[in-house]
Amino acid sequence: MSLIDSVNKRNIPDHIAIIMDGNGRWAKQRGTQRIFGHRNGVSAVRAAIEASAELGVKYLTLYAFSTENWNRPKIEIDALMSLLINTINTETETLIKNNIALKTIGDTQSLPKAVQKKLGEVIEKSSKCTGLTVILALSYSSRWEITNAAKRLVKDYTEKRISMEDVTEEKFSSYMTTQGIPDPDLMIRTSGEFRISNFLLWQLAYSEFYFTSTLWPDFDKEELYKAIIDYQKRERRFGKISEQL
Numbered sequence: 741m742s743l744i745d746s747v748n749k750r751n752i753p754d755h756i757a758i759i760m761d762g763n764g765r766w767a768k769q770r771g772t773q774r775i776f777g778h779r780n781g782v783s784a785v786r787a788a789i790e791a792s793a794e795l796g797v798k799y800l801t802l803y804a805f806s807t808e809n810w811n812r813p814k815i816e817i818d819a820l821m822s823l824l825i826n827t828i829n830t831e832t833e834t835l836i837k838n839n840i841a842l843k844t845i846g847d848t849q850s851l852p853k854a855v856q857k858k859l860g861e862v863i864e865k866s867s868k869c870t871g872l873t874v875i876l877a878l879s880y881s882s883r884w885e886i887t888n889a890a891k892r893l894v895k896d897y898t899e900k901r902i903s904m905e906d907v908t909e910e911k912f913s914s915y916m917t918t919q920g921i922p923d924p925d926l927m928i929r930t931s932g933e934f935r936i937s938n939f940l941l942w943q944l945a946y947s948e949f950y951f952t953s954t955l956w957p958d959f960d961k962e963e964l965y966k967a968i969i970d971y972q973k974r975e976r977r978f979g980k981i982s983e984q985l
């Protein structure tokens with residue numbers, strides 16, 4: 741029996757954000773190279789996208805490459821970039837057929853030119869899609885994003901485009917790379933780590949967190965349903981008390 745029958749279709753999170761972790765350990769357990777784990781991680785990405793689209797999730801953010809990941813061995817970075825290009829090549833048509841838009845957040849200008857070009861193409865081609873939006877966090881770190889937002893805000897203030905009074909939480913949010921995207925309702929991290937590793941520090945203020953020991957390549961549709969069912973049991977109070985909800 742699938743857990744999908746236990747998912748309340750009237751309380752689907754609008755935005756799910758995932759820290760996809762454990763590809764390396766998954767590969768090591770099988771005595772293979774780390775890249776083998778990343779390759780199998782792509783199947784889990786596909787499953788998460790499909791399940792999200794089927795359930796009517798509006799935004800799915802995937803932490804695919806952090807700023808800190810640039811410190812990995814060059815051979816692994818190169819393999820990840822190639823995997824990204826190959827995945828875009830093979831999946832673009834399916835994305836568009838399913839009305840799925842692709843966006844990125846992060847310092848994408850630091851990515852290799854070939855990756856930037858591919859991403860630009862699929863973002864443009866899928867820009868009219870109105871179903872699920874998949875957001876790839878690439879060369880992303882939250883502290884980079886917040887610092888960058890602060891710099892741009894100071895510039896606008898100095899050049900008199902905004903005044904001190906204009907600086908509200910909403911205004912500050914509009915300087916983030918997530919501008920226009922609602923904050924995640926549910927944040928999932930796989931592989932048994934209990935950290936948020938510089939991911940959406942500003943945007944996760946009121947998100948529900950779900951941690952699972954499942955390694956990312958094993959995270960299938962049923963695992964996503966499990967996370968959503970768990971989320972649906974939570975009471976989101978946003979600082980209020982139960983009786984006020």
Ligand code: FPP
Nearest residue numbers: 760761762763764765778781782804824827
């Ligand atoms: C974390 O596992 C995973 C990554 C840093 C990369 C995620 C990439 C993919 C799932 C494949 C490509 C993605 C797309 C969107 C096509 P880890 O290497 O940190 O694992 P470990 O903690 O076990 O070493």
